Amino acid sequence: xxxxxNIVKKFDGFTALNGITCSIPSGCIYGMVGSxxxxxxxxxxxxSGVYRPDEGEIVIDGEPVYENPSAKGKIAFVPDELYFLxxxxxxxxxxxxxxxxxxxxxxxxxxxxxxxGLDRKKQLNTFSKGMRRQAAIILAISCRPEYLxxxxxxxxxxxxxxxxxxxxxxxxxxxxxATAVIASHSLRELEDTCDQLALLHKGGVILESDIGNLxxxxxxxxxxxxxxxGISRFSGMPLLHFSKKGxxxxxxxxxxxxxxxxxxxxxxPLLLDVLPLTLEEVFTYEMEALGYVxxxxxxxxx
Numbered sequence: 001x002x003x004x005x006n007i008v009k010k011f012d013g014f015t016a017l018n019g020i021t022c023s024i025p026s027g028c029i030y031g032m033v034g035s036x037x038x039x040x041x042x043x044x045x046x047x048s049g050v051y052r053p054d055e056g057e058i059v060i061d062g063e064p065v066y067e068n069p070s071a072k073g074k075i076a077f078v079p080d081e082l083y084f085l086x087x088x089x090x091x092x093x094x095x096x097x098x099x100x101x102x103x104x105x106x107x108x109x110x111x112x113x114x115x116x117g118l119d120r121k122k123q124l125n126t127f128s129k130g131m132r133r134q135a136a137i138i139l140a141i142s143c144r145p146e147y148l149x150x151x152x153x154x155x156x157x158x159x160x161x162x163x164x165x166x167x168x169x170x171x172x173x174x175x176x177x178a179t180a181v182i183a184s185h186s187l188r189e190l191e192d193t194c195d196q197l198a199l200l201h202k203g204g205v206i207l208e209s210d211i212g213n214l215x216x217x218x219x220x221x222x223x224x225x226x227x228x229x230g231i232s233r234f235s236g237m238p239l240l241h242f243s244k245k246g247x248x249x250x251x252x253x254x255x256x257x258x259x260x261x262x263x264x265x266x267x268x269p270l271l272l273d274v275l276p277l278t279l280e281e282v283f284t285y286e287m288e289a290l291g292y293v294x295x296x297x298x299x300x301x302x
Contacts, residue, residue: 001023001024001025001026001060001061002023002024002047002058002059002060002147002179002181003022003023003024003058003059004020004021004022004023004043004046004047004056004057004058005021005056005057005058006019006020006021006055006056007019007020007021007043007046007053007055007056007057007058008053008054008055008056009039009042009046009051009053009054010054015203016037016039016042016203017039017042017043017046017053017203017204018202018203018204019055019056019203019204020039020043020056020200020203020204020205021056021205022198022205022208024179024181024196025179026146026177026179027173027177027178027179028173028179028180028195028196029169029170029173029179029180029182029193029194029195029196030179030180030181030182030194030195030196030197030198031181031182031183031184031190031193031194031196031197031198032044032181032182032183032184032197032198032200033183033184033185033187033190033197033198033199033200033283034199034200034201034206035200035201035202035287037202038200038201038202038203039200039202039203039204040151040183040200041079041080041151041183043183043200044077044079044149044151044181044183045077045079046058046065047060047065047075047147047149047181048065048072048075048077048149049065049066049067049068049071049072049075050077051066052066052067053066059071060074060075060147061074073100073101073102074145074146074147075145075146075147075148075149076101076140076141076143076145076147076148076149077140077149077150077151078133078136078137078140078148078149078150078151078153079151080151080152080155080183082132082133082136084124084125084132084135084136086125087123087125088123088124089120089121089122089123089124090113090118090119090120090121090122090124090135090138090139091120091121093124093135093139094106094109094120094139094142097139097142097143101143101144101145103143103144104142104143104144105142105143105144106142108141108142108144109138109139109142112138112141112142112168113135113138115164116134116138116161116164118131118134118135118138128156129155129156130156130157130158130161132156133153133155133156133157134157134161134165137150137153137165137168141168141169141172144176145178146176146178146179147178147179147180147181148169148172148178148179148180148181149180149181150169150180150181150182150183151183152183152184152185153165153169153182153184153189154184154186154189155184155186162189166189166192166193169182169193170193182194187278187279187280187283188278188279188280190279191211191278191279191280194211195210195211196208196209196210196211197209197210197211197214197279199283199286199287201287206286207286211279214279214282217254218240218252218253218254218277218281218282218285218286219252219253219254219257219274219275219276219277220250220251220252220253220274220275220276220277220281221250221251221252221253221260221261221264221272221273221274221275222248222249222250222251222271222272222273222275223248223249223251223264223269223271223272223273224247224248224249224269224270224271225247225267225268225269225270226247226270230244233267234251237251237253237260237263238253238254238255238260239251239252239253240252240253240254240285240286240288241285241288247270248271252277252281252285257274261274
C-alpha cells in the first residue's frame, strides 16, 4: 500500500503540490487526471523517490521511499520524458535493468519485444516516439515490479498498441497483485482500465473515488417545458451546469438522483430523461465547478 501524508513540493517558489494526502491500496490500477500543471508528474516522481518532499511523507508498505533501495526495488517508473543510455539498444538497457532488479524476467522481456515487433539490437534513438515508449513499457513490466508508475502511458501509441499495453497492465495486477499508478490526459483509457481515480488541481487532490462511484455522483438530466423558462426555474437545486437549446435544457447535477428527479417530475415537464455521463464529462464539469473554464478564449470580437 502507498500512503502519502500532507505532501508539499516547491520549485523556485512555485508550489507544485500543496498538502496532498491519499492512500493507494495494493492490487489496483489507480488513475490520476487533472489540469495542466496540477502536479501529476511531480507526484509520480515523489512516489518513485526521484524527488524528496519538502513537507510530509510518502511510504510504500510502511517504508519511506526517498534514498531507500529496499522500497525503490519494488518500483518501476516510466516517465513522460523517456531517457535511455546514449547509443543504447533494448538489450543494453535490459542488461542495466537486470543489474538493478533481481526479479527481472529475461524470458518475458524477449517474448514481449518479439510480440511488439521491436528490434532489440537496434539503437533506441532510431526508434519512433511510439516505439521508444513501447520499449520503456516492456522493460518496466519485465522487471516484475510490485508497483508500476506510468506517466502519460498511452502517449504516442496507436489504438492496437494501447489495447495491448492495457492488457499487460491488467494482467500484472490480476496475476501478481501488483499496483499500477497511471497519470494520463486520456480519460477514455483510464475509464476502461482503472479501478480508482484521483482528480488533481493546483497541487491538491480535489476528489478521489472508485470509477463507479465517481461516475454516479454526477448525472445529466435532459428536460423541456411547454412554456418559456430559464435557470431560475431550477433555483435551489444542486446544479453544476445549465445549458439550453430551444426548449430543451441539459442539466448536470450532483447528489441524490431520485430526489432531484422527483422534484423535476412535479414541475410537469414535456420531456425528462436521465442520461449517463462519460468520465470525460465528469472531469469537464468538475473542473468547470472549480473555475477551470476557458470559453471566453473562443469568443470572437464583433
